[in-house]
Amino acid sequence: MADIAVLGHGVVGSGVLEVLLTHTQSITRRAKEEIRVKHILDLREFPELPYAGSFTKDFKVILEDPEVTIVVECMGGLEPAYTFVRKCLENGKSVVTSNKELVAAKGAELLALAQKNNLNFLFEASVGGGIPIIRPISQCLAANEVGEIAGILNGTTNFILTKMIREHMGFEEALKLAQELGYAERDPSADVEGADACRKICILASLAFGTHVYPEEVHTEGITKITLEDVAYADAWGGVIKLIGQVSMLENGHIAIMVAPMLISRESQLANVDDVFNGIVVRGDATGDVMFYGKGAGKLPTASAVVADVIDCVKHMKARKYLFWEEARPDYIEPFExxxxxxxxxxxxxxxxxxxxxxxxxxxxxxxxxxxxxxxxxxxxxxxxxxxxxxxxxxxxxxxxxxxxxxxxxxxxxx
The missing domain is CATH 3.30.70.580 (Pseudouridine synthase I, catalytic domain, N-terminal subdomain)
Structure with a gap:
């Protein structure tokens, strides 16, 4: 029996519980051990749920429980998520997270702490939601020298641009529709200004090239200035406009990294990634271009990736799963100019x-x-x-x- 705790019972946290409860037998078979959710941290109460008795409002209950070996962080944001995750790793508990902001800002530090204590810090769901990308880069493409990565990393902006391209909606009208459908938050700035995509390309760059990249060091543009006239010119040119996160290794050992709207040729695999879907292309020296495609967010797709990491943690409880990159260094990022x-x-x-x-x-x-x-x-x-x-x-x-x-x-x- 592997006892775990879940921090946060929002969209992703509740999805993790749903996946664990509805796929118990297959998860047990794959993990070769039963996984039990012993504690769920949330300030709210959910008396109607079958696992209502597992809730606690006190993080110390989880931290001081020696039976809990894996903690799943689904709170989002930097604090208190960072403090809780760091304390878990310091106290002998492996951590799985879906928190892209946390990994982008503190990934190198938390990976080093996990390595020091022979624990796992896994974050497949932090990029691409249910799209497998972290594991393929770290394992399946390990024999390659990855030269470049480019992707449509934010479903909200991709939905808005798709509406502008297909239905000739203006930006504001498309954004309003995205909000009505639940694809965009009431405050959509993290999406439409590019911050969300920036965090994700930072994680991919850190993993692929082995050195931490901080979001504040990356030139980031959003889609708020894109007009229907731009869309029409892109069509006449032979392509479409997409918000792209892109990183490449240069000959001088620096990386060129940015997030910006870009014209994409219709012949590109990324040109046909529409609506709320994400697409990521990894360019390896042996494989050439490898495409990863799917829903980049959502309750169950993201929860599926989180649970896959939990299974990995259970299987590697006594043999740490290697995932690591170095802390940032000066002059690593090529000046944008x-x-x-x-x-x-x-x-x-x-x-x-x-x-x-x-x-x-x-x-x-x-x-x-x-x-x-x-x-x-x-x-x-x-x-x-x-x-x-x-x-x-x-x-x-x-x-x-x-x-x-x-x-x-x-x-x-x-x-």
């Missing part, structure tokens, strides 16, 4: 569209034009290749000096 890439620009001048483009071609050598239907007077779509962030900023200043306004600037992905 020096990262080169291709760009799409939507510009407008107080002249004809042809004249607007002519001014852009003069300021941006090698610029190519995109023409969309119902193009506004003086408006032009332009693409520019292989230029750094600093370089394009400098040239756009020259363009604006000539009387041409830059309405939007979006990177073009090579995935």
């Amino acid at each position: 020096s990262i080169k890439g291709d760009f799409f620009l939507r510009i407008q001048g107080d002249c004809s569209s042809d004249e607007t483009f002519a001014k852009a071609a003069e300021a941006l050598p090698g610029a190519a034009r995109i023409v969309r239907r119902e193009e506004a007077k003086g408006e032009a779509g332009v693409t520019v290749e292989n230029i750094s962030e600093a370089g394009i900023r400098e040239r756009l200043l020259r363009l604006e000096e000539s009387g041409v306004r830059v309405l939007d600037r979006i990177r073009i992905s090579d995935f």
Whole structure:
């Protein structure tokens, strides 16, 4: 018998209980041991539930129970989750978490503490919800040198962009619909401003390349400035706009990492990842591109990944499952201003569209034009290749000096 405790009985925590109770026999068979939830930490009471007697409001009850060997953290946020998880690891209890904010901010420290105490700290559900991604990168693709990872890592923003692309909804209208359907929170800023996707790409980068990446070090843009005009130009170009978290290892040993809306070619595997689904591409030297696809959030998909980690913990109780990365180091992340890439620009001048483009071609050598239907007077779509962030900023200043306004600037992905 393996006794566990669950911290938090919200969406994910209640889902973990549901999966454990409805799949008891198959879980016992896979874990080769019965798993019993002995304690559930929550400030609320749930007298109607069959396991109502397992609730406690006192974390010390769990911490000081020697029979509890695994703690499942489903509280979310940094505090008190971080304090509780650290104390569990210090007191001989392995931890499973779905908390992306915790792993992104404290992953290196907690992994080191788990290693020191010969315990497990597992977090499959922190990225991609029910999509297996942590385990494949750490085990199945271990023979590869991973060079790049790119993905649609947030279902809320992907749903909004899908509505803008397919049904020509404006951003605000699509966001309101997402909130009505329960895909977006009342305060959607963590999703639409890119913070959620940033935490997830930080975790993937830390795991793939072995050094912790902090979210505050990553250039992050959201989708709040994307317009239907941008969507139309992307279509004319031959693609769609997606919010992408992307990281790549450079020849100098630095990593280039960012979260930003990007134009994706229709030929890309990521172009057809729609609605609330997530898609992650891992580029390995031996395998090439490997695609992971599925629902990136939700009660039962996320709970499924959490329970899989619990089973892993039970099976590796006496033999620690190796998962580790080093603490962050200076000069590891390539300065954003020096990262080169291709760009799409939507510009407008107080002249004809042809004249607007002519001014852009003069300021941006090698610029190519995109023409969309119902193009506004003086408006032009332009693409520019292989230029750094600093370089394009400098040239756009020259363009604006000539009387041409830059309405939007979006990177073009090579995935």
